[in-house]
Amino acid sequence: MSFGGHPLAYPIGVTLGALAVCAAWAPFATVDQSAALATVALAILGYTGVRLATAFGRLPNGLPDAGAVRVARVRQQHRLVSRSWLEVAGPGDSRRWLPIYFDPALLTMTEAEGRSGRVIRTGDLRLYPSGRARDTEPPGRLLDNPTRPDPDASLLAATATRPTRRLLFDVQSAVAAPFAALLWIYIDGGALLTFTGALCVAAATTTWLAAIRGSDPS
Secondary structure (H helix, E strand, C coil), rough: CCCCCCHHHHHHHHHHHHHHHHHHHHHHHHHHHHHHHHHHHHHHHHHHHHHHHHHCCCCCCCCCCCCCEEEEEEEEEEEEEEEEEEEECCCCCEEHHHHHHHCCCCCCCCCCEEEEECCCEECCCEEEEECCCCCCCCEEEECCCCCCCCHHHHHHHHHCHHHHHHHHHHHHHHHHHHHHHHHHHHHHHCCCCHHHHHHHHHHHHHHHHHHHCCCCCC
8 A cells, every 4th residue: 555545554654664663673672671662662553543443433533423514624734733624514603623634635625515423524535533523723824725626736646645755744743852862861871872772763753643643744
């Protein structure tokens, strides 16, 4: 499965990459460091499991199973965070915002009829929640999709779904990795090898967290 195919292919791929980084450093770790690596790996697996269960409708996403609703895609920009959200207009004037995993089809999506519940559909497009819905607008700058499809959307989608672009986008979150590595050195001790290992694990973990939360590369 390519990163440009299923919306969940990329976050799952980054998850496997983060686990591989933890496994790669395990042979060089002390007993305490091995325990820390195992804890990080279990946290990655557990949190990924919850996110995927929500995406596939195994866990509630916070939307009522209300049938037909109006949905519109909104792109959030907040500090280093960029995510796609669905603005869901329910009965009356009620509105909720649901985070979703990026799909190239979102670039051509205009406000449309959809069906809410654990499985979100608009037309033939199935959307995968990356978390629970909220009653208030997401923080930061919100960019609404245009009322008409962008004629350059196909070109933008081809560029946005490149694995290298998405990784370079998500790795911005790793700016905190050196500080996490220094903190580990302070707690556990060690020299350059320990710092390098902690730096790699912290960078892989923060990149994974950005991907599994549903980053938007567009």
